[in-house]
Amino acid sequence: MGNEEARIIAVANEKGGVGKTVTVVNLGAALCQERKSVLIVDMDPQFNATRGLGVELKGEMPTVYHLIKGDESIKAPDTIVKTKWHGLDLIPSHVDLAGAEVELVDEIGRENKLKDALDDINNAYDFILLDTPPSLSLLTVNVLAYATEVLVPCQTHPYAYAALEELFDTILTIKKNINPHLSVIGVLATLFDTRTRVSHSILEKLKNDDRYGPLLFETVIRVNTTIAESAGVGKPVIFYRQNSYGSMDYTDLAKELMSKHSA
Numbered sequence: 001m002g003n004e005e006a007r008i009i010a011v012a013n014e015k016g017g018v019g020k021t022v023t024v025v026n027l028g029a030a031l032c033q034e035r036k037s038v039l040i041v042d043m044d045p046q047f048n049a050t051r052g053l054g055v056e057l058k059g060e061m062p063t064v065y066h067l068i069k070g071d072e073s074i075k076a077p078d079t080i081v082k083t084k085w086h087g088l089d090l091i092p093s094h095v096d097l098a099g100a101e102v103e104l105v106d107e108i109g110r111e112n113k114l115k116d117a118l119d120d121i122n123n124a125y126d127f128i129l130l131d132t133p134p135s136l137s138l139l140t141v142n143v144l145a146y147a148t149e150v151l152v153p154c155q156t157h158p159y160a161y162a163a164l165e166e167l168f169d170t171i172l173t174i175k176k177n178i179n180p181h182l183s184v185i186g187v188l189a190t191l192f193d194t195r196t197r198v199s200h201s202i203l204e205k206l207k208n209d210d211r212y213g214p215l216l217f218e219t220v221i222r223v224n225t226t227i228a229e230s231a232g233v234g235k236p237v238i239f240y241r242q243n244s245y246g247s248m249d250y251t252d253l254a255k256e257l258m259s260k261h262s263a
Ligand SMILES: Nc1ncnc2c1ncn2[C@@H]1O[C@H](COP(=O)(O)OP(=O)(O)O)[C@@H](O)[C@H]1O
Pocket: 015, 016, 017, 018, 019, 020, 021, 022, 023, 048, 134, 190, 191, 192, 221, 222, 223, 224, 225, 227, 228, 231, 246
Protein backbone atom coordinates (compact mmCIF):
# COMPACT_ATOMS: atom_id res chain seq x y z
CA MET A 1 0.00 0.00 0.00
CA GLY A 2 1.12 3.53 -0.73
CA ASN A 3 2.03 6.00 1.97
CA GLU A 4 1.45 9.17 0.02
CA GLU A 5 -2.02 10.54 -0.61
CA ALA A 6 -4.00 8.62 -3.19
CA ARG A 7 -4.78 10.03 -6.58
CA ILE A 8 -8.55 10.35 -6.45
CA ILE A 9 -9.99 10.05 -9.92
CA ALA A 10 -13.64 10.44 -10.90
CA VAL A 11 -14.66 8.77 -14.15
CA ALA A 12 -17.51 10.92 -15.29
CA ASN A 13 -19.71 11.75 -18.23
CA GLU A 14 -23.39 12.60 -17.96
CA LYS A 15 -24.07 10.45 -20.99
CA GLY A 16 -24.70 6.73 -20.49
CA GLY A 17 -23.06 3.96 -22.47
CA VAL A 18 -19.77 5.77 -23.12
CA GLY A 19 -17.58 3.29 -21.23
CA LYS A 20 -17.38 4.81 -17.75
CA THR A 21 -17.95 1.60 -15.82
CA VAL A 22 -15.80 -0.49 -18.14
CA THR A 23 -13.01 2.07 -17.72
CA VAL A 24 -13.24 2.11 -13.92
CA VAL A 25 -13.12 -1.69 -13.65
CA ASN A 26 -10.45 -2.31 -16.27
CA LEU A 27 -8.22 0.66 -15.52
CA GLY A 28 -8.40 -0.34 -11.85
CA ALA A 29 -7.33 -3.88 -12.69
CA ALA A 30 -4.55 -2.68 -14.99
CA LEU A 31 -3.18 -0.37 -12.28
CA CYS A 32 -3.33 -3.28 -9.87
CA GLN A 33 -1.33 -5.35 -12.36
CA GLU A 34 1.25 -2.53 -12.32
CA ARG A 35 1.55 -3.12 -8.57
CA LYS A 36 -0.51 -0.15 -7.47
CA SER A 37 -3.07 -0.49 -4.70
CA VAL A 38 -6.49 0.50 -5.95
CA LEU A 39 -9.86 1.21 -4.38
CA ILE A 40 -12.88 1.36 -6.66
CA VAL A 41 -15.93 3.21 -5.35
CA ASP A 42 -19.14 2.34 -7.15
CA MET A 43 -21.45 5.36 -7.00
CA ASP A 44 -23.95 4.16 -9.61
CA PRO A 45 -27.19 2.65 -8.18
CA GLN A 46 -27.12 0.21 -11.12
CA PHE A 47 -23.98 -1.31 -9.50
CA ASN A 48 -22.39 -2.51 -12.75
CA ALA A 49 -18.86 -1.91 -11.45
CA THR A 50 -19.68 -4.00 -8.38
CA ARG A 51 -20.92 -6.80 -10.64
CA GLY A 52 -18.01 -6.36 -13.06
CA LEU A 53 -15.63 -7.13 -10.18
CA GLY A 54 -17.50 -10.32 -9.35
CA VAL A 55 -18.85 -9.00 -6.04
CA GLU A 56 -22.32 -10.09 -5.07
CA LEU A 57 -24.42 -7.79 -2.93
CA LYS A 58 -25.76 -9.48 0.15
CA GLY A 59 -28.64 -8.34 2.35
CA GLU A 60 -27.28 -6.14 5.10
CA MET A 61 -23.83 -5.54 3.65
CA PRO A 62 -22.61 -1.99 4.38
CA THR A 63 -22.23 -0.09 1.11
CA VAL A 64 -21.54 3.39 -0.19
CA TYR A 65 -25.22 4.10 0.44
CA HIS A 66 -24.63 3.99 4.19
CA LEU A 67 -21.70 6.38 3.82
CA ILE A 68 -23.72 8.85 1.78
CA LYS A 69 -26.52 8.74 4.32
CA GLY A 70 -24.01 9.60 7.04
CA ASP A 71 -24.98 6.56 9.13
CA GLU A 72 -22.79 7.11 12.22
CA SER A 73 -22.45 3.42 13.01
CA ILE A 74 -20.82 2.61 9.66
CA LYS A 75 -17.37 3.91 8.74
CA ALA A 76 -15.55 3.68 5.42
CA PRO A 77 -13.37 0.67 6.39
CA ASP A 78 -16.55 -1.32 7.21
CA THR A 79 -17.72 -0.94 3.63
CA ILE A 80 -14.51 -2.05 1.89
CA VAL A 81 -14.70 -5.43 0.18
CA LYS A 82 -11.61 -7.28 -1.00
CA THR A 83 -12.02 -8.58 -4.54
CA LYS A 84 -10.48 -11.85 -5.74
CA TRP A 85 -7.44 -9.86 -6.86
CA HIS A 86 -4.91 -8.75 -4.29
CA GLY A 87 -4.57 -4.97 -4.14
CA LEU A 88 -7.92 -4.32 -5.81
CA ASP A 89 -10.62 -3.33 -3.30
CA LEU A 90 -14.17 -2.12 -3.73
CA ILE A 91 -16.77 -0.09 -1.92
CA PRO A 92 -19.92 -1.53 -3.45
CA SER A 93 -23.00 0.32 -4.57
CA HIS A 94 -26.56 -0.43 -3.57
CA VAL A 95 -29.88 -0.06 -5.39
CA ASP A 96 -31.16 2.18 -2.57
CA LEU A 97 -28.49 4.69 -3.54
CA ALA A 98 -30.97 5.96 -6.13
CA GLY A 99 -33.14 7.24 -3.28
CA ALA A 100 -30.29 9.08 -1.53
CA GLU A 101 -30.99 12.16 -3.60
CA VAL A 102 -34.43 12.56 -2.06
CA GLU A 103 -33.36 11.49 1.43
CA LEU A 104 -30.63 14.12 1.58
CA VAL A 105 -32.59 16.98 0.14
CA ASP A 106 -32.74 18.99 3.37
CA GLU A 107 -29.33 18.08 4.75
CA ILE A 108 -26.64 20.66 5.22
CA GLY A 109 -23.37 19.75 3.52
CA ARG A 110 -25.06 17.05 1.50
CA GLU A 111 -22.62 17.48 -1.41
CA ASN A 112 -19.69 16.59 0.86
CA LYS A 113 -21.01 13.36 2.39
CA LEU A 114 -18.70 11.11 0.40
CA LYS A 115 -15.65 13.27 1.02
CA ASP A 116 -16.38 13.36 4.77
CA ALA A 117 -16.72 9.58 4.84
CA LEU A 118 -13.62 8.76 2.79
CA ASP A 119 -11.14 11.42 3.93
CA ASP A 120 -9.55 9.09 6.50
CA ILE A 121 -8.66 6.31 4.06
CA ASN A 122 -7.06 8.42 1.33
CA ASN A 123 -3.52 7.41 2.24
CA ALA A 124 -4.25 3.69 2.28
CA TYR A 125 -4.28 3.46 -1.54
CA ASP A 126 -2.28 4.64 -4.53
CA PHE A 127 -5.42 5.18 -6.60
CA ILE A 128 -9.08 5.67 -5.76
CA LEU A 129 -11.31 5.38 -8.85
CA LEU A 130 -14.93 6.46 -8.69
CA ASP A 131 -17.67 5.30 -11.03
CA THR A 132 -20.59 7.71 -11.51
CA PRO A 133 -24.18 7.41 -12.71
CA PRO A 134 -25.08 8.84 -16.12
CA SER A 135 -26.64 12.05 -14.81
CA LEU A 136 -25.59 15.13 -12.93
CA SER A 137 -27.26 13.96 -9.75
CA LEU A 138 -26.29 14.65 -6.16
CA LEU A 139 -24.32 11.40 -6.35
CA THR A 140 -22.13 12.73 -9.15
CA VAL A 141 -21.73 16.04 -7.32
CA ASN A 142 -20.55 14.10 -4.25
CA VAL A 143 -17.96 12.34 -6.40
CA LEU A 144 -16.75 15.58 -7.97
CA ALA A 145 -16.61 17.27 -4.57
CA TYR A 146 -14.25 14.54 -3.32
CA ALA A 147 -12.06 13.81 -6.36
CA THR A 148 -9.04 15.81 -7.41
CA GLU A 149 -8.98 14.55 -11.00
CA VAL A 150 -11.65 13.77 -13.58
CA LEU A 151 -11.15 11.29 -16.39
CA VAL A 152 -13.74 11.81 -19.12
CA PRO A 153 -14.50 8.85 -21.37
CA CYS A 154 -15.87 9.96 -24.71
CA GLN A 155 -17.36 7.43 -27.08
CA THR A 156 -16.08 8.10 -30.61
CA HIS A 157 -19.57 8.98 -31.77
CA PRO A 158 -21.04 12.39 -32.77
CA TYR A 159 -23.57 12.65 -29.91
CA ALA A 160 -20.95 11.90 -27.28
CA TYR A 161 -18.64 14.53 -28.71
CA ALA A 162 -21.43 17.12 -28.65
CA ALA A 163 -22.25 16.32 -25.02
CA LEU A 164 -18.72 17.10 -23.81
CA GLU A 165 -19.32 20.83 -23.67
CA GLU A 166 -22.03 20.56 -21.04
CA LEU A 167 -19.88 18.22 -18.97
CA PHE A 168 -16.89 20.56 -19.05
CA ASP A 169 -19.11 23.47 -17.99
CA THR A 170 -20.43 21.37 -15.11
CA ILE A 171 -16.89 20.55 -13.98
CA LEU A 172 -15.99 24.26 -14.04
CA THR A 173 -19.05 25.15 -11.98
CA ILE A 174 -18.14 22.54 -9.37
CA LYS A 175 -14.54 23.71 -9.32
CA LYS A 176 -15.67 27.28 -8.74
CA ASN A 177 -18.31 26.60 -6.11
CA ILE A 178 -17.43 23.38 -4.28
CA ASN A 179 -14.01 21.90 -5.04
CA PRO A 180 -11.16 24.17 -6.18
CA HIS A 181 -8.77 21.17 -6.34
CA LEU A 182 -10.63 19.55 -9.22
CA SER A 183 -9.10 19.32 -12.68
CA VAL A 184 -9.57 17.21 -15.80
CA ILE A 185 -6.68 14.76 -16.09
CA GLY A 186 -7.75 13.64 -19.55
CA VAL A 187 -10.33 12.81 -22.17
CA LEU A 188 -10.34 9.17 -23.21
CA ALA A 189 -11.59 8.11 -26.62
CA THR A 190 -13.58 4.90 -26.10
CA LEU A 191 -15.47 2.35 -28.18
CA PHE A 192 -13.21 3.16 -31.12
CA ASP A 193 -14.13 1.04 -34.12
CA THR A 194 -11.12 1.02 -36.46
CA ARG A 195 -13.34 -0.01 -39.39
CA THR A 196 -15.79 2.87 -39.27
CA ARG A 197 -15.36 6.29 -40.80
CA VAL A 198 -17.31 7.94 -37.98
CA SER A 199 -14.91 6.66 -35.30
CA HIS A 200 -11.93 8.08 -37.20
CA SER A 201 -13.64 11.39 -37.87
CA ILE A 202 -14.63 11.94 -34.21
CA LEU A 203 -11.13 11.03 -33.05
CA GLU A 204 -9.73 13.64 -35.47
CA LYS A 205 -12.18 16.21 -34.16
CA LEU A 206 -11.14 15.49 -30.59
CA LYS A 207 -7.45 15.80 -31.47
CA ASN A 208 -7.96 19.14 -33.22
CA ASP A 209 -10.31 20.64 -30.66
CA ASP A 210 -8.88 23.61 -28.76
CA ARG A 211 -10.48 22.59 -25.49
CA TYR A 212 -10.25 18.75 -25.55
CA GLY A 213 -7.28 18.18 -27.89
CA PRO A 214 -4.56 19.01 -25.35
CA LEU A 215 -6.30 16.78 -22.80
CA LEU A 216 -6.75 13.75 -25.01
CA PHE A 217 -5.03 10.56 -23.83
CA GLU A 218 -2.76 9.07 -26.48
CA THR A 219 -4.25 5.70 -25.60
CA VAL A 220 -7.46 4.95 -27.46
CA ILE A 221 -9.80 2.20 -26.24
CA ARG A 222 -10.91 0.02 -29.13
CA VAL A 223 -14.18 -1.86 -29.38
CA ASN A 224 -13.42 -5.34 -28.14
CA THR A 225 -16.07 -7.96 -27.50
CA THR A 226 -13.85 -9.65 -24.91
CA ILE A 227 -14.43 -6.60 -22.68
CA ALA A 228 -18.20 -7.11 -22.70
CA GLU A 229 -17.71 -10.86 -22.27
CA SER A 230 -15.47 -10.46 -19.23
CA ALA A 231 -17.95 -8.06 -17.59
CA GLY A 232 -20.58 -10.76 -18.00
CA VAL A 233 -18.53 -13.20 -15.93
CA GLY A 234 -17.56 -10.62 -13.29
CA LYS A 235 -13.90 -10.27 -14.20
CA PRO A 236 -11.77 -7.38 -15.45
CA VAL A 237 -10.59 -8.24 -18.97
CA ILE A 238 -6.92 -8.32 -17.93
CA PHE A 239 -7.67 -11.23 -15.57
CA TYR A 240 -9.93 -12.89 -18.10
CA ARG A 241 -7.90 -12.74 -21.29
CA GLN A 242 -4.49 -11.16 -20.89
CA ASN A 243 -3.72 -10.97 -24.60
CA SER A 244 -6.96 -9.32 -25.75
CA TYR A 245 -7.06 -5.82 -27.26
CA GLY A 246 -9.08 -4.69 -24.26
CA SER A 247 -6.40 -5.87 -21.89
CA MET A 248 -3.64 -4.17 -23.93
CA ASP A 249 -5.51 -0.87 -24.27
CA TYR A 250 -6.28 -0.58 -20.56
CA THR A 251 -2.68 -1.50 -19.68
CA ASP A 252 -1.49 1.31 -21.96
CA LEU A 253 -3.95 3.67 -20.28
CA ALA A 254 -2.72 2.69 -16.81
CA LYS A 255 0.89 3.41 -17.83
CA GLU A 256 -0.03 6.71 -19.46
CA LEU A 257 -2.04 7.77 -16.40
CA MET A 258 0.86 6.90 -14.08
CA SER A 259 3.17 9.17 -16.09
CA LYS A 260 0.63 11.99 -16.35
CA HIS A 261 -0.07 14.40 -13.53
CA SER A 262 -2.63 17.14 -13.43
CA ALA A 263 -1.42 20.68 -13.99
N1 LIG B 1 -14.17 -1.10 -25.48
C1 LIG B 1 -15.34 -1.74 -25.47
N2 LIG B 1 -15.56 -2.77 -26.32
C2 LIG B 1 -16.74 -3.43 -26.33
N3 LIG B 1 -17.78 -3.14 -25.54
C3 LIG B 1 -17.63 -2.13 -24.67
C4 LIG B 1 -16.42 -1.39 -24.57
N4 LIG B 1 -16.57 -0.42 -23.63
C5 LIG B 1 -17.81 -0.56 -23.16
N5 LIG B 1 -18.47 -1.59 -23.77
C6 LIG B 1 -19.84 -2.02 -23.56
O1 LIG B 1 -20.68 -0.89 -23.82
C7 LIG B 1 -21.70 -0.79 -22.85
C8 LIG B 1 -21.59 0.53 -22.11
O2 LIG B 1 -20.38 0.57 -21.37
P1 LIG B 1 -20.37 1.07 -19.87
O3 LIG B 1 -18.98 1.06 -19.39
O4 LIG B 1 -21.37 0.33 -19.07
O5 LIG B 1 -20.86 2.58 -20.08
P2 LIG B 1 -21.34 3.65 -18.98
O6 LIG B 1 -20.84 3.21 -17.66
O7 LIG B 1 -20.73 4.94 -19.46
O8 LIG B 1 -22.83 3.68 -19.08
C9 LIG B 1 -21.58 -1.98 -21.95
O9 LIG B 1 -22.43 -3.00 -22.39
C10 LIG B 1 -20.12 -2.41 -22.11
O10 LIG B 1 -19.93 -3.79 -21.90
